[in-house]
Amino acid sequence: MTTKTELSAKIDFSAEMSEWIEAFDDVVAADWENGTELLNALRQRAREAGVPTPGEVTTPYRNTIAKHDEVPYPGDRNLERRVEALIRWNAMAMVHRQNKKDAGIGGHISTYSSLATLLEVGFNHFFHAKYGEQPGDFIYFQGHASPGVYARAFLEGRFDESRLGNFRHELRGEPGLSSYPHPWLMSDFWNFPTVSMGIGPLNAIYQARFMRYLENRNLIEKTDRKIWAFVGDGETDEVDTLGAISLGAREKLDNLIFVVNCNLQRLDGPVRGNKRIIDELEGVFLGAGWNVIKVIWGSDWDALFERDHTGLLLRRMEECVDGDYQTFKAKDGAYLREHFFGKYPELLELVKDYTDDQLITLHRGGHDPAKIYNAYKRAIEHKGGPTVILAKTVKGYGLGSAQARNATHSEKKLADDGLAAFVKRFDIPIPEQAAKDGAFYRPEQSAPEIVYMQERRKELGGYLPSRTVPKRDFRAPGLDFFTDWLGGSKGRAVSTTMGFVNMLNALLKNPVIGKLIVPIVPDEGRTFGFESVMKAVGIYAPEGQKYTPHDADMLLRYSEKKDGQILEEGITEAGSMASFTAAGTAYSNYNVPTIPFYMYYSMFGFQRIGDMVWAFADSRGKGFLMGGTAGRTTMLGEGLQHQDGHSHVLSSTVPTCVSYDPAFVYELAVVVQDGIRRMYQDGEDVFYYITMYNEDYAMPPMPEGVTEGILKGLYKLRSSTGGEAVAQLFGSGPILNEVLEAQTILSEKYGVQTDVWSVPSYTEVRREALAVERWNRLHPAEKERQSYLQAMLSGTTGPIIAASDYMKSIPDTLAPWLPGRLVTLGTDGFGRSDNREHLRRHFEVNAASIVGATLSKLAREGKFKPKAAQKAFVDLGLDTEAIDPARA
Numbered sequence: 001m002t003t004k005t006e007l008s009a010k011i012d013f014s015a016e017m018s019e020w021i022e023a024f025d026d027v028v029a030a031d032w033e034n035g036t037e038l039l040n041a042l043r044q045r046a047r048e049a050g051v052p053t054p055g056e057v058t059t060p061y062r063n064t065i066a067k068h069d070e071v072p073y074p075g076d077r078n079l080e081r082r083v084e085a086l087i088r089w090n091a092m093a094m095v096h097r098q099n100k101k102d103a104g105i106g107g108h109i110s111t112y113s114s115l116a117t118l119l120e121v122g123f124n125h126f127f128h129a130k131y132g133e134q135p136g137d138f139i140y141f142q143g144h145a146s147p148g149v150y151a152r153a154f155l156e157g158r159f160d161e162s163r164l165g166n167f168r169h170e171l172r173g174e175p176g177l178s179s180y181p182h183p184w185l186m187s188d189f190w191n192f193p194t195v196s197m198g199i200g201p202l203n204a205i206y207q208a209r210f211m212r213y214l215e216n217r218n219l220i221e222k223t224d225r226k227i228w229a230f231v232g233d234g235e236t237d238e239v240d241t242l243g244a245i246s247l248g249a250r251e252k253l254d255n256l257i258f259v260v261n262c263n264l265q266r267l268d269g270p271v272r273g274n275k276r277i278i279d280e281l282e283g284v285f286l287g288a289g290w291n292v293i294k295v296i297w298g299s300d301w302d303a304l305f306e307r308d309h310t311g312l313l314l315r316r317m318e319e320c321v322d323g324d325y326q327t328f329k330a331k332d333g334a335y336l337r338e339h340f341f342g343k344y345p346e347l348l349e350l351v352k353d354y355t356d357d358q359l360i361t362l363h364r365g366g367h368d369p370a371k372i373y374n375a376y377k378r379a380i381e382h383k384g385g386p387t388v389i390l391a392k393t394v395k396g397y398g399l400g401s402a403q404a405r406n407a408t409h410s411e412k413k414l415a416d417d418g419l420a421a422f423v424k425r426f427d428i429p430i431p432e433q434a435a436k437d438g439a440f441y442r443p444e445q446s447a448p449e450i451v452y453m454q455e456r457r458k459e460l461g462g463y464l465p466s467r468t469v470p471k472r473d474f475r476a477p478g479l480d481f482f483t484d485w486l487g488g489s490k491g492r493a494v495s496t497t498m499g500f501v502n503m504l505n506a507l508l509k510n511p512v513i514g515k516l517i518v519p520i521v522p523d524e525g526r527t528f529g530f531e532s533v534m535k536a537v538g539i540y541a542p543e544g545q546k547y548t549p550h551d552a553d554m555l556l557r558y559s560e561k562k563d564g565q566i567l568e569e570g571i572t573e574a575g576s577m578a579s580f581t582a583a584g585t586a587y588s589n590y591n592v593p594t595i596p597f598y599m600y601y602s603m604f605g606f607q608r609i610g611d612m613v614w615a616f617a618d619s620r621g622k623g624f625l626m627g628g629t630a631g632r633t634t635m636l637g638e639g640l641q642h643q644d645g646h647s648h649v650l651s652s653t654v655p656t657c658v659s660y661d662p663a664f665v666y667e668l669a670v671v672v673q674d675g676i677r678r679m680y681q682d683g684e685d686v687f688y689y690i691t692m693y694n695e696d697y698a699m700p701p702m703p704e705g706v707t708e709g710i711l712k713g714l715y716k717l718r719s720s721t722g723g724e725a726v727a728q729l730f731g732s733g734p735i736l737n738e739v740l741e742a743q744t745i746l747s748e749k750y751g752v753q754t755d756v757w758s759v760p761s762y763t764e765v766r767r768e769a770l771a772v773e774r775w776n777r778l779h780p781a782e783k784e785r786q787s788y789l790q791a792m793l794s795g796t797t798g799p800i801i802a803a804s805d806y807m808k809s810i811p812d813t814l815a816p817w818l819p820g821r822l823v824t825l826g827t828d829g830f831g832r833s834d835n836r837e838h839l840r841r842h843f844e845v846n847a848a849s850i851v852g853a854t855l856s857k858l859a860r861e862g863k864f865k866p867k868a869a870q871k872a873f874v875d876l877g878l879d880t881e882a883i884d885p886a887r888a
Contacts, residue, residue, distance in 0.1 A: 032069060057283035061276065061318045063365060064294045065374050067302050073370045075124055075456075080369065082449040083155065084120045085426035088113065088398060090151035090440050092422065094167045097438030105168050106179065110396035112148030114263040114366070115230065118391055119148065121372040122228065124453070126380065129461035131223040135590060136461050140204045140229040142261060143180040143195025149465065150177050153189075154442060155450065156463060161440050183467055184618045184685075191467050191589065193618040196611050197232075198240030201258065203615075204229035205244050206578035208256035208386070210586070213540055217563045219515065219592050226380060227256045233277045234266035242284060244575050248386035249289030251542050256386035257379045258290075261366065263395035264322045273323035278390045291387040293375045298363025304350060312346055319343075329394050333360035366393035398425065469683070470591045476677035477510060479707070485669040488701035497628055497692040499665030499699065501529050503672065504597060508537055508565065513595065513676075518583040518623075520567045520598040522576040528599055528628050528692075538564030573604050577612045584621035584687065593680050595623060602627030602691055603642050606650035616687065617656040622679040623687050624672070625651075630661075630691035631805030632827035633839035634734050643831030643839075648806050651689040652763045652813070659689045659763045660713075661804065663736035666702035667760050668692070670710045695734045695836065712768065712788050713761030718743065720753035726863060727754045727854050728793070728821075730802035730811060732762070735845055739803055742850035750855065750872065752864070755796065759804075759811070765789050766813045773816075789817050799823055799857040803845050823857050825849060828886035841877075843885045848876040 028035035046053045095107035119141075128136040141149055147167065154164045163175050170176035170185065178185040180195035194200030208227040214220045235241050248256050262278050264271055271277045278294060285292050297305075304313055320328075320340070328336050333356025341347040341359075351359060365371045372391065379387040399422070416436040422428075423435040430441050443450050457463055479486075485503055508514050525534055538561035545560040567583075569576040576598055582589075583596035605627050606613055613625075629635045632645030651659040658675070662668040671690060678684045709715025718740065719725070727746075731739030739756055746752040759765065769787040776784050786794075793800075800821045802811035808826035815822050827843040840846035844853075855872050858864035873880055 057286055058279045059282065059294070060314055061279065061296060062294070062305070062314055063296055063371065064292065065371075065378060067305075070370065070374045071377065073373050075369070075373075076452060077369060079449045079452040080120060080124055082427075083453050084116055085428065086155055086441065086443070086449070087120070087148055087151045088116055089422065089426055089428045090154055090164065090442070091147035092399075092419075093438040093440055094147050094151065094164055096419065097165070098167055098169070100438065102168075107147060107168060108144040109147065109399065111142055111144035111232070111261075111263075112146075113397045113399055114393040114395045115142055115145045115261050116148055116397075117367050117369055118230070118259055118261060118372055118393070119145070119152075121369050121376060123152065123464070124456045125373060125460075126226075126376050127228065127460060127464050128225070129457070129464050129466065131225055131461070134221055134223045134225070136464070137225055138191065138204075138207060138227045138589065139464060140192050140194050140200040140227070141181055141465070142230045142232055142235075143193075143200070144232075145230070146178075146180050146195075149181075153463070154440070155453065156457065157445065158463060161442075164440055181465075182618055183620050186467075187469075187620065188467055189465055191465055191585075191619075193615045196615060197235045198238030199612055199615050201229050201231050201235070201242075202240040202244055202574060202612075203578045203581055204258070205248050205253070205256065205386075206575060207582045207589075208253045209247060209251055210579060210582035211255060211590075212251065212253065212542055213567070214586070214590060214592060214594075216540070216542060217515070217565065219594075220590055224380075225255060229256075229258050231258055231260045233260055233262040233264065233281070234271045236260065236277075236281060237271075240574060244572070244578070245285065245288045245290065245386075247575070252384050253386045254383050257376075258285075258386070258388040260388060260390050261393055262390055263366075263393045263397075264326050265395050270323045270326050272321070273326075274321050276322050278392060281388070281390055285388045289385060291379070291382045291385055293378060293387060293389045295365035295368075295371050295375045295389060295391040297365050297371075297392075298368035299370055300362050308347075308350060310346065312344055313350065316340065316343060316347060331360075333357055336360055364392045364394060366391035367397060398422065467588060469588050472593075472681065472683050474593055474680045475512065476681045477507075477513065477673065479670065479673050481506075481510070482669040482673050486666045486702045488666070489699035491698050493696035493698055494665070495692070495694050495696050496662055496665055496668055497694050498529050498696075500626065500668055500672075500692050501533060503665075503669060505533055505536065508533065515565075516592070516594050517565070518567065518579075518594045518596040519565065520569065520576050520579050520583070520596055522569045522573055522600055522604075523571045524600060524628070525566070525568060527601075530599070534566060534568075535559055537566060539566045539568045540564035573600060573608045574612065576600065577609045577616070580623060580625070581612065581616050581619060581621055584616060584623035585619050587622065587680070588620070593622075595676065595680065597624045597626055599626040599628050599692075601642065601644075602630040602647045603644035606647050606689075607644075610650055613651075613654060613657070617654050620656075620685040621687055622685070624675060625657075625687065625689045627689060627691040629694050631693060631733055631735075632831055633805055633836055633843055633845065634693045634695050636835045636839070637833055638831070639833035640830045645805065645827035645829075645831070646807050647689070647691070648763065648810050652766075652810075656686045657689050658686050658761075660761045661691045661732040661806070662760050663731065663733055663758055664702075665699045667710050667758070670702070670707055671760070674711055691733060693734050697734070697737060709792075710758075710760055711764075713764035714757060714759050714789065714792055716755055716792070717758040718756040720747070720755055722747055722751075722753050725753045725755040725796065725798065727752065727798040727858060728796055728800045729754050729756045729850065729854070730759050730800060731756065732759045732804045733806075735803050735805050735840075738840065738845060738847045739850055741847035742854070745847060745851050746854060750851070750864075750868075752854065752858065754798075754854065757792075759802070762804075762810050762813055769814070769817050787817060789814060793818075798863070799854070799861065801825065801850060801854050801857065803850050805845065823853050825853055829884075829888055842888075844878075848878055852876055852878050 043053050091112050092109050095109050098105050130136040153159050166176035168179050181190040181193050183190045204227050215222045282292050336359050341351050375389045419435045420432050428441055430439055508517050538559045541560035544562045549558040551557045567579045580596050580598040583594045587593040632643045635643055651657050660671045675688045706715045729739045743754050743756050746754055769789050772785050772787040801823045803825040807828050808824040811824045825845050852873050855864050855869040859866040859869040
């Protein structure tokens with residue numbers, strides 16, 4: 001039972017609390033950001049006093065920015081609405097007419113229909129093409145919305161009607177438009193490939209971070225440039241989308257803005273049928289430290305909120321899940337009245353003066369320019385961290401019967417009646433039959449709406465998207481710069497990895513290009529012997545080093561700097577690849593030709609982030625992927641998950657990837673020097689994958705005249721010493737040493753003479769042979785050309801035994817040009833935990849196995865006695881009944 005004293009105390013505290021709330025209201029009325037600061041200060045004080053402060057991960061299901069905090073919309077709403085309608089029509093017509101001409105050729109209408117207003121507010125008021133003399137904002141577009149971006153470029157006069165008519169027609173003898181954002185296909189238009197879900201958002205985060213890196217290293221000027229990433233709500237299921245969002249808050253990336261287009265559905269159904277995706281994402285981003293702005297309801301809901309003095313409207317909204325909201329938009333106003341408002345008599349009374357047509361046209365926030373403008377304005381003004389805008393939209397908005405239905409994602413064409421209805425709704429001045437045919441429409445350039453959109457873009461610095469490649473003024477170091485690595489190790493045992501680290505150290509000190517080198521490591525720098533580099537140039541940390549490292553008294557201490565040069569990403573190959581992408585495309589995006597060297601366990605490269613590598617190639621990226629601790633047998637002890645025998649198979653599938661597997665440091669030096677020249681001096685749109693090994697052995701000096709052979713991928717390393725060779729031995733990487741040992745055994749023990757060839761790149765040899773073969777096929781009346789492979793092997797005799805630390809399919813790619821000659825030894829199968837000797841014996845790539853394979857092939861060809869070959873297997877300790885390692 002409550003006593004009078006207790007009751008009096010409660011009344012007194014209630015009065016005191018009211019005073020506090022009133023004071024807080026005064027603070028917020030003056031400046032809402034001060035209200036946030038005050039709350040944070042109170043939470044901090046509560047923690048200091050030991051008072052629990054329950055945190056909220058979601059806020060009420062309504063707009064973050066209250067009506068009374070909005071600023072007036074600055075643009076001409078009527079003209080902007082007109083421009084948006086024209087873009088909507090041309091985007092839809094583009095997809096519709098292509099599917100009439102080529103049934104099933106595809107294209108997506110519904111994503112842009114939901115996104116159009118979100119983009120148009122940006123294009124008209126926020127997306128800068130430049131800041132003074134500096135490049136402008138970066139925009140990662142939702143890939144499926146590409147028709148809308150093309151349609152806007154058409155209205156701007158950047159594309160003519162024939163170009164628009166060639167959407168998804170890129171092979172018809174005239175310029176076409178690619179399905180999605182692809183810089184490789186449209187090198188003057190798109191900047192970022194985004195349609196592989198999750199890659200765009202992840203790359204956007206690391207792009208924002210790389211921009212700060214360039215600023216802090218004084219390689220670019222500081223500007224107000226923003227990174228805008230338009231993300232689908234269904235795309236957030238992809239782990240890449242949300243996996244790195246903590247980086248944005250941790251490094252205070254207030255140059256980063258996510259706009260999540262919450263149209264509530266994927267292809268098969270609702271994104272969260274039984275929940276609300278906006279609530280979920282709000283909690284995720286708030287928990288990660290982002291500034292969250294929700295744009296859920298349009299301005300026409302404001303009057304209903306103001307008339308509802310009980311909070312029942314908000315309560316009803318929070319009772320509904322996304323599956324309900326999808327149904328509400330797919331049905332009519334009568335259904336909405338009955339099933340949403342009809343649950344409570346008070347809500348029916350609230351909308352009694354609304355017609356069913358008025359109810360069904362109540363807007364969601366993502367279709368309201370005023371709400372979007374205020375969200376964008378607050379986002380660009382926010383300091384200290386990234387912002388995410390959760391904008392609620394309708395998928396297929398404006399597409400009549402397709403709106404908000406599950407099939408709308410794959411909707412490629414509307415019925416003729418639907419097209420005619422669209423034209424009528426959006427007031428497109430074309431005849432009904434033209435509408436049914438999907439005719440494009442663009443007003444004269446003097447039309448008010450076109451003048452307006454051109455003026456807005458002029459005010460913001462020009463057109464977007466737009467990709468340019470500035471004129472090159474770059475001179476690669478000559479091969480003489482690499483002299484120290486061409487002369488061998490003078491008998492000292494070193495690994496190619498250590499040779500590379502020393503080489504990188506020298507490049508970092510180069511007075512011309514040193515500042516452009518961007519070393520990237522995913523928490524494996526010490527594994528690669530990278531401590532000296534870490535100490536020399538420091539690890540990038542935007543706040544510097546605020547602690548004393550435990551190894552501060554050591555020469556090679558851990559050193560973080562605000563202008564540090566190394567990007568040490570932690571345990572994230574995906575994040576490291578995103579940094580590699582930002583650095584490898586900086587020559588175009590920032591006019592700064594940074595040269596990234598991304599070093600990682602080769603097993604965790606292409607296999608783990610192959611999709612990102614493909615997108616990097618699409619982006620016309622440049623740089624060096626350095627696959628360390630490579631090979632299936634070279635990395636001892638680790639076993640199945642770590643031992644790589646197939647990354648060169650994967651790298652060979654990427655058209656712009658130039659792959660090498662050097663055995664010696666001099667080969668590595670030649671490849672790196674030529675790579676810098678090709679990519680940055682000559683401007684070739686290629687990038688490099690180079691494998692490095694942790695096996696120590698003496699490095700020989702570079703023989704005379706082998707530079708061309710190294711780069712082409714094949715050269716004779718050591719000729720037979722006892723007469724004409726009856727077999728040819730191919731080797732690459734450390735297995736080349738096994739090949740050299742096999743040559744000695746064959747000569748000294750069995751009297752078989754062989755030549756040894758180094759094959760730094762089977763991929764390059766094959767590509768050149770394919771190119772020659774294609775030319776010969778297409779020019780049957782002209783003299784047949786000879787491939788480099790055929791020219792090099794001309795005059796040689798006998799079988800070719802090729803051994804590598806990779807799968808047999810790598811050397812096997814040369815088989816078409818070596819009919820009947822090629823025998824391949826490789827490391828097909830799972831790795832094992834053991835040392836190199838046992839691993840190479842298991843995979844049959846050791847010297848003894850190479851000798852056995854050579855004798856066996858010669859015996860089959862009648863050039864060696866079969867019984868002698870069989871006895872050699874016993875003498876060599878080769879188990880002829882051992883299980884096939886490919887299946888072991």
